[in-house]
Amino acid sequence: MKAPFAAFLLAVTGLFTPACLQPVRRELPPTPLEPKPAPSRTTPIEITLRLSQFEGADSLVLADAAGEELRFQVEGQKLRCSTGALRNEFLLRPSARALGIDGLPYRGALRIFLRPEGGMRAELSVDLEEYITGVLAGELPLLRSQDAELEAQAVAARSYVLARLKERRTSSLGVFMWDDTRDQVYKPLREARSAPERAAQARLLAAVSATSGEILTHGGAVFDARYHASCGGNTSSSNKIPGSASVQCPGCSEASLGPTEWGFTATPEDLARVAKGLGIGDRVVTIEPTKTLPEGRWAEAHLIGNTGSCTTSMNKLRALVGGKRFLSNDIERLWPHPGEAISSGLRIEGRGRGHGVGLCQDGAHELATRGWTRDQILKHYYPSTQLQHCSSARLL
Numbered sequence: 001m002k003a004p005f006a007a008f009l010l011a012v013t014g015l016f017t018p019a020c021l022q023p024v025r026r027e028l029p030p031t032p033l034e035p036k037p038a039p040s041r042t043t044p045i046e047i048t049l050r051l052s053q054f055e056g057a058d059s060l061v062l063a064d065a066a067g068e069e070l071r072f073q074v075e076g077q078k079l080r081c082s083t084g085a086l087r088n089e090f091l092l093r094p095s096a097r098a099l100g101i102d103g104l105p106y107r108g109a110l111r112i113f114l115r116p117e118g119g120m121r122a123e124l125s126v127d128l129e130e131y132i133t134g135v136l137a138g139e140l141p142l143l144r145s146q147d148a149e150l151e152a153q154a155v156a157a158r159s160y161v162l163a164r165l166k167e168r169r170t171s172s173l174g175v176f177m178w179d180d181t182r183d184q185v186y187k188p189l190r191e192a193r194s195a196p197e198r199a200a201q202a203r204l205l206a207a208v209s210a211t212s213g214e215i216l217t218h219g220g221a222v223f224d225a226r227y228h229a230s231c232g233g234n235t236s237s238s239n240k241i242p243g244s245a246s247v248q249c250p251g252c253s254e255a256s257l258g259p260t261e262w263g264f265t266a267t268p269e270d271l272a273r274v275a276k277g278l279g280i281g282d283r284v285v286t287i288e289p290t291k292t293l294p295e296g297r298w299a300e301a302h303l304i305g306n307t308g309s310c311t312t313s314m315n316k317l318r319a320l321v322g323g324k325r326f327l328s329n330d331i332e333r334l335w336p337h338p339g340e341a342i343s344s345g346l347r348i349e350g351r352g353r354g355h356g357v358g359l360c361q362d363g364a365h366e367l368a369t370r371g372w373t374r375d376q377i378l379k380h381y382y383p384s385t386q387l388q389h390c391s392s393a394r395l396l
């Protein structure tokens, strides 16, 4: 694209301020939870959100609501913008209008730069409450969501992100959040296309506003409020999370939700992939649990392959088999049975979806439908926590 036309495009679309094509300073943007001391009500908290769809990509396209586009391309050791500019990195500062990515409005400053390992990386610096709005839109089926369910999810999501970032400040991972299931799914609210969608979005925004800044704490510190899709009857505790508890889930166990069971047969090809992934050969001979949680979920399994054996976490095993079929570690039946020789495939049947720790989204929906309040839902799934404003909790 010729530079004069690009300048015209930017002026017409109003997507960006002129600063967007200026080289940015080499320093990283401010990390979340800064500056010290702990933020007050008036201190905004910015979340650095890594956009997974562009991780390692060679090109990235942004568009405004009118469909005009701006393209970034890896060119040698630099990035080329379709305006003609060649930089190490670009910082796009949206003005009154949000950035358009895949038809969704992203609000916040977007930094695009090259990864040390190749390809590009895009990180959005987004306000905490805007982030929570996008997480609710990404994590819940909005049209059916109840007010109390939305509010409980907002508090859980806010607690979770602040706990994750606190943890990452002392790790080598970097202080950022993925926008997918590695952390929390983030999907900015699109323009509503129907009256029910408009009403659902209004409820979502009201829930975020009603809980603004509210988080769960345990012992005065922000609580790592995990949540999952469906527990199948009982939630799980985690020995890595002080204060986490296993509770019975009335929403799932008295199911008007429909069946929570699932089952599938892992093929010899699936099992070969597992064996290779674990370094125990190309065939799984036996599998059995070596550690189970009090509510019966498998925590670790021991697998014998044709050339070796190993003990692995269920998270790793589920990922190797395929998390879209192997929906949880709440296993009810195996055939052949645990410890018996597997001659061909392995039938696995279980309950629930997800890791089972903390709030059960299906259960919270059911309880909200029955009239439970936000506080009742949170107290049920996170019984050892208190509700606090983030300005008065230990965040660092």
Ligand SMILES: [Zn+2]
Binding pocket: 230, 231, 232, 233, 234, 249, 251, 252, 253, 360, 361, 362, 363, 364
């Ligand atoms: Zn449940």
